[in-house]
Amino acid sequence: MCWWTDKHRQLATMPWCLFLAVVLASLAQYPAEKCEEITDLDLKHSIAGSSVQVRLLLYTRANVSCGVLLSHDDPFSNPEFNVSRPTTFIIHGYRPTGSPPIWMHKVVEATLSHKDVNAVVVDWNRGATHIIYPKVVENTRLVASNLTAFLLKMQLKGISLSSVHMIGVSLGAHISGFTGASFNGSIGRITALDPAGPSFTGKPVDDRLDPSDAQFVEALHTDMDAFGFRNPLGHIDFYANGGADQPGCPKTIFSGSQYFKCDHQRSVFLYVASFNVTCPLIGYPCASYSDYLDGKCLRCDQFSSAGCPVFGPTLINWKDLLVKLGQTSTYFTTNKQSPFCQTNYEVDILTWNSQPRWGSVTIKLQNPAEEAMAQINHKSFKFEMYTKTTLLARFDRALQLVETITLTYSTGNVCAARHKLRVLRLRLTPLDSHLRPMCRYDVLLMENTEVTFRPIPCQDSNF
Structure with a gap:
């Protein structure tokens, strides 16, 4: 039965139950905004392949766990895309089974906890999913062209490319490079997480990531003897545990799919761990991993006032390091699991x-x-x-x-x-x-x- 409150009797114009019904009806006309997720494909897409489609999902400190789909035509129509904030693009790599990366939300959360940015996840699962790897490699150029067009719109809006950071995983690292090359290296920073090796090893710099693609290019190598790139391709290249076999990863094929992807995927988990400032991953510049293990490269005060470069977002003195070091390779070792630092x-x-x-x-x-x-x-x-x-x-x-x-x-x-x-x-x-x-x-x-x-x-x- 509907009733009237004594406190608001003079102001009330309708029973509360009727008022509640009107409110609920209004909310039904304007449902809550849908949270967008990375495209989830299946085995049939892996076999048949999928044409390239790029979706840009925006995350901010106001919506850390709910992605908002940006319009390629007018990305600034969404008020959550703040042009006064720096922008970080997070780009995944090859997805042979079509499943979304399990680590993506961890990277988004870590990025936003560290800095107030527009965190844009580049969803190109339609294009990254195919059992034929060379087909996916061809698609990386199309994804880079899409991002280039998006960045051009940002430039027209007055956004400086020096405030743009691209985090590329595997093939995503080379997509970052192709995009940066379109702007003659004026993008602020590229973080390459175990850049893909197959189809890129031995290629000229125009066909892969290289230091000229951004003002600062840092690369982490964790699987250089399989899916990763062996040689240096950044201003500073970090080789975790020598850049190949990672502690805690399976050593035999009997361990299933983890045998193939654990070393490669470790680069992402090391990047997430690098946000922990109490547990830094310090890279020691050295001629080789064996020299590093032999204790021949342990003095960091000769490189800069801040010492040896630290892998991850806390490396802010990179301009000083580039002057001191130039292009260099650094080494560090880790534990089997988080916290990885030693x-x-x-x-x-x-x-x-x-x-x-x-x-x-x-x-x-x-x-x-x-x-x-x-x-x-x-x-x-x-x-x-x-x-x-x-x-x-x-x-x-x-x-x-x-x-x-x-x-x-x-x-x-x-x-x-x-x-x-x-x-x-x-x-x-x-x-x-x-x-x-x-x-x-x-x-x-x-x-x-x-x-x-x-x-x-x-x-x-x-x-």
Whole structure:
């Protein structure tokens, strides 16, 4: 039964139940705006192929989880596209089965949490889906032409291309390059996440991504021995774990589809993780991955006041780095899963064995609450009398307080007699923080036997 409120009796002109019915009827005429998602295709599209269709889905801090479809003809008719904000395009790659990328929303959320931008997802699933990979490669030019036309409209609106950032995954990296080349490299930044290698390796710069395509081009390599591009193609190229096999990814085909896509896809998850400023992915400029692991490229203060380049959106001093470094390759290692960052120490060991000793070292840093471990065993190192041996220790986590250190020396020789390594001086210098170095003097290591001790302040700062 309808009723009247005492409080508003004089103002009310209709019963509340009738008023509610009118409101609901009005809302039915203007339904909530539909959230757009990346096109979801299936196996029949993969077999038959699909013609290119580019959809641009806008996300902002006001609609982080709800994509709005932009008009190619008049993108600024949508008030949510704010021309005063920078614009970031996120471009996926090859989709052989037609399914949307599982990582797309993670990239959008991370991008918007870091900076207030127009985050535009470039949905070209119709064109990226086909079992015949070369057909999809041909379509990348069409997608780039579509984006070029869109950027031209942005230019006419007065938007500076230097405020545009393109994040391209696999084939999306080369689409970013083709688009940037149309504007003679005036786009602000391109982030290439494991740029596709097949059909692009060995091609001239006009047919792939290269440093001239934007003011700054950064590339991350994670699968260069399969789906990724091996050689440098940016101003700064980051090679995670050497750029090929990623820790935690399957090693045999019996693991199913993850065997094929895990290494390649890891580039995206590393990019998402790079937004965590407390867990930076620091790249060390070096001639090769083996030189990096051997501890030959550990000094970053020679490159810039900010040190070595950090992969991801926190790298803002890139102009300074380009002046110092030019085009360069950098290396870092990661854990198997998030948080991926590792903590690096320079380890200097001075021994006094009368005869040279060969072997590897395992180091544990400990406090009552936790432990961090680094195995320096990628090869056998030579320890000579009164000769300093420098190693790179990559710990799986950071310890702000280290109470004890455990060392283990191993030669890997099962049948040979057990050797001793007489350590005259040991120094551990943190590379990723301003913590003080830790030292220890006169330590006797028996092969395959843990020796635990408390670190002490270093007596000689030059050692």
